[in-house]
Amino acid sequence: MRILVFTHEYPPLGGGGGRVAQDVCQGLTKLGHDVRIITAKSKDLPNLTDNEVFKVIRLASKRREAYRADLKAMFGFLWASFWEGLKQIRTWKPDVMHVHFAVPAGASAFFLHIFTKVPYVITAHLGDVPGGVPEKTNKWFQWIFPLTPSIWRKAGGIAAVSDYTKSLALKSYDVPIEVIQNGVDLEKIDPGKIEVGSPPRIVFAGRFAEQKNLFQLVKTLADIRDLPWVCTLIGDGPLFEAIKQEIEQNNLQDRISLTGWIAPENVIEYYKNCDILFMPSLSEGLPVVGVQAMAMGLALVFSRVGGCIDLVEEEKNGYLVDPTHPSGYAEALMELLTDPERLLHYRLASRQLANKFSLEQTVKKYEALLEKAMRQPK
Numbered sequence: 001m002r003i004l005v006f007t008h009e010y011p012p013l014g015g016g017g018g019r020v021a022q023d024v025c026q027g028l029t030k031l032g033h034d035v036r037i038i039t040a041k042s043k044d045l046p047n048l049t050d051n052e053v054f055k056v057i058r059l060a061s062k063r064r065e066a067y068r069a070d071l072k073a074m075f076g077f078l079w080a081s082f083w084e085g086l087k088q089i090r091t092w093k094p095d096v097m098h099v100h101f102a103v104p105a106g107a108s109a110f111f112l113h114i115f116t117k118v119p120y121v122i123t124a125h126l127g128d129v130p131g132g133v134p135e136k137t138n139k140w141f142q143w144i145f146p147l148t149p150s151i152w153r154k155a156g157g158i159a160a161v162s163d164y165t166k167s168l169a170l171k172s173y174d175v176p177i178e179v180i181q182n183g184v185d186l187e188k189i190d191p192g193k194i195e196v197g198s199p200p201r202i203v204f205a206g207r208f209a210e211q212k213n214l215f216q217l218v219k220t221l222a223d224i225r226d227l228p229w230v231c232t233l234i235g236d237g238p239l240f241e242a243i244k245q246e247i248e249q250n251n252l253q254d255r256i257s258l259t260g261w262i263a264p265e266n267v268i269e270y271y272k273n274c275d276i277l278f279m280p281s282l283s284e285g286l287p288v289v290g291v292q293a294m295a296m297g298l299a300l301v302f303s304r305v306g307g308c309i310d311l312v313e314e315e316k317n318g319y320l321v322d323p324t325h326p327s328g329y330a331e332a333l334m335e336l337l338t339d340p341e342r343l344l345h346y347r348l349a350s351r352q353l354a355n356k357f358s359l360e361q362t363v364k365k366y367e368a369l370l371e372k373a374m375r376q377p378k
Contacts, residue, residue: 001370002034004085004094004118006105008077010039010056012263013063015207016288017125019264020161020182021100024123027363028370029053036088038081040073059084078104085112094118096156096374098366102128106151119156119373121366123180126165126285126306130172149173156373159366162286162307178369181310182286183362186354189268189295194347196275196340199228202333203274203298205267205289206281208237213280213303213323215246220280220329222250227337229255231278234270236261264288271296275343276336280321280329284308294354299346301332317349 005025009018018039025035034054041058061076085108088094097112097120099105106128109120126132130148152158152173159180160166166177202221206212214233221231233243233256240258247256262270267289271277277293278301284290286307290300294311300318302308312318319332336343 001096001374002092002094003028003036003370004088004092004097005035005037005100006039006081006085006097006108007037007100008040008061008063008074008081008104009101010037011265013040013042013045015264016182016285017100017127019288020123020125022265023183023185023359024098024363024366025054027359028367031363031367033367036092036094038084038088040077057084057088074104078108081105081108082111085109086115089116089118096121096370098370099123101125102151103148106155107147110151110154113154119376120154121157121159121370121373122152122155123366124158124160124165124169124177124285126161126168126283129160129165129169131168132165132283132285156376157369159369160285162310164306164309165285178365180362180365180369181307181357182288182291183357183359184288184291184295184354185359186295189292191272191295191297191351194297194344194351196344196347197273199230200275200337200340200343201273202229202231202276202278203234203270203293204231204278205234205262205270206279206287208233208235208239208243210239211282212237213282214239214243216280216323216326216329217278218243218246218250218252218256220278220326220333221256222252223330224333224337225250225252225255227334229333229337231256232259232270232274233257234259234262234267268292268296271298274298275347276301276333278329278333279303279308280323280326281305281308282323286310291354291357294350294357297347297351299336299343299350301329301336313349313353317346317353 007021037056040061042063059080063073099109277298284306303323304320321328
């Protein structure tokens with residue numbers, strides 16, 4: 001198949017959704033398919049990258065920040081990707097389009113399908129689903145929701161990254177949806193010998209945004225300051241300076257370090273010396289950083305929300321905490337920080353459980369979904 005991929009986030013821009021797109025594209029290429037990617041440009045990124053595996057075409061879209069695309073940037077990408085997509089369809093003649101995020105990439109593919117009849121498949125990651133990340137997208141969907149049902153109905157196939165994302169999408173769209181969980185390449189991600197650090201190292205990775213509940217993270221760590229730990233917060237976002245000030249106000253600047261924005265493909269390097277991934281998020285699809293952390297053998301302390309539930313087997317590789325009862329975060333961390341044997345056991349279990357998230361199986365499911373869409377009558 002010739003597969004034309006649309007995504008407004010692609011490394012080094014964006015977060016987990018872009019990394020999923022990259023991994024799936026690489027996997028499809030290994031299976032012998034011809035892939036091209038249309039994505040957004042920012043700052044000094046080249047317009048075209050030909051890495052001898054697939055072409056990455058970056059388009060100017062008014063994107064100003066690596067970690068976030070505002071509504072203007074999304075509409076900019078929709079406009080630019082439609083015209084570039086039309087050019088690729090006329091000259092390269094793809095068999096099918098694969099769009100990551102129903103908005104904005106799905107809108108571009110929808111209009112291209114209307115004009116050219118090339119089928120498209122959607123991967124929904126959560127933020128593109130009404131109610132998925134309400135603190136971020138509710139205002140957007142007030143304006144754009146009336147336009148989105150057609151995007152979902154016309155798709156030749158739809159995948160959601162978790163059961164939660166699927167269930168939420170079905171509240172708004174009466175369409176068939178298949179769950180294809182995000183995967184990791186377990187051959188490439190090798191933690192080596194798993195040992196508990198002294199002191200144990202806690203890590204967070206993601207956008208510094210309201211959804212990630214980072215003020216609660218700092219408060220929790222302040223509550224357990226008497227225990228041995230150090231922490232690294234990986235990422236950037238609109239709350240970066242506020243979180244930095246919160247750390248200083250709690251006199252934790254010697255124990256919590258901030259890396260700033262790190263390209264998604266480099267986050268795994270930081271996991272090598274870490275023991276616990278702590279994510280008190282208010283909402284999640286299926287966090288790629290969580291799947292990667294499992295593969296690297298980290299214990300997990302997550303909120304009981306969204307796709308996080310798919311990653312944690314309680315009392316085995318981590319804990320799930322109700323975010324409306326935040327004292328549970330401190331209790332979970334105390335269990336691990338005061339019992340090195342338990343922490344080691346949970347870390348080893350995470351690595352074993354990561355086998356359920358094989359990238360090879362994920363890619364094969366996408367291959368089947370894309371082929372099915374390609375075979376449908378135009």
